[in-house]
Amino acid sequence: MKMGVLGSGMVGQAISARLAELDHDVMIGTRNAAKLKEWQSINRKVKIGSFAETAAHGGMVFNATLGTASLDVLKMAGEPNLNSKIVVDISNPLDFSKGFPPSLTVSDTDSLAEQIQRAHPSAKVVKTLNTIIARIMVYPREVADGDHHIFISANDAGAKAQVAELLKSFGWLHIIDLGDLSTARGTEMYLSIWLRLWGALGTGNFNIKIVK
């Protein structure tokens, strides 16, 4: 499938490389193509484009930008290029400007995912993958043989099912459907404990498993 990945940081690179490995036709969108030169030399199948070119390329579009930049980047991507498409929002609403730990830029009464959905009403926003580090997003089996959970939130049931299939192709075994997009407040607020766990455990290489 044609995939557009907005954002060329660690998350955008990891998602793009994994999608290409799974034989999707991938373009990664960046403001600064020069910084991807070395990365592209080992990821030759991935095309590089502007945000607008990348959104136009993708049948499915990933928002892998910094949370503080997401709304601007999606605006640059352009409404016609996002119209009716699935937008997989992986961004974290974190403000790093005041040091570590960064603080959340939204409170429990809203989420970045909902802000993106309001700004792009024709897009089908699906929130997922924002609760782990980039490597685990795309190679979940590397942690505890994949015996841990990922969450998914969206208003459009069909879009959610399609993204869940993609997650399975990454290797995800346990996907919890939290409900509509407002449940992204839960996974976004989760970042607060995730950051402290990272500090306490001394590694970001972990996830949570729900036990009953």
Add this chain to the structure above:
Amino acid sequence: MKMGVLGSGMVGQAISARLAELDHDVMIGTRNAAKLKEWQSINRKVKIGSFAETAAHGGMVFNATLGTASLDVLKMAGEPNLNSKIVVDISNPLDFSKGFPPSLTVSDTDSLAEQIQRAHPSAKVVKTLNTIIARIMVYPREVADGDHHIFISANDAGAKAQVAELLKSFGWLHIIDLGDLSTARGTEMYLSIWLRLWGALGTGNFNIKIVK
């Protein structure tokens, strides 16, 4: 040990009963002793008192009140009755006034635990147990044989160690020390996903296990 439990809802009742079962000398503090009449008939070892009497009784004091009432209740308990004592804060900063899911009354830049600590600087506030339902707090082995995690946050290392010992006596196997009391922001913000997981799973009878 002499224990004072402020709050007579499900959490206060569960903590009081479990502490009494473990042979502590327990008083439960309430505004309305009458409502505890039936409960006390099967929990005869637990004394009932006012908030001030209960705080005075306890060598360790538990805040098991609603988050929206906690600061008021601790004020009624009285500074001299809390002075230098460990205050185990189990409260959840949730506002139920606008229906379900309730929303958080603090944002990521503060926590109810820190508010309590600021209001009672001589107390040793320890945040823990607020991330699961009452039954699991005191009988953690009933879920997945106890193979899941509880978190603890406090500024005073000695107080934190003493509360960790108490958690072990409840049956907790895996206690993660998140750090100072500001890390309670993490466990309090966690309530946002916890509430959505409760909705998605159809039960509050679950917890999370950290896997690496």
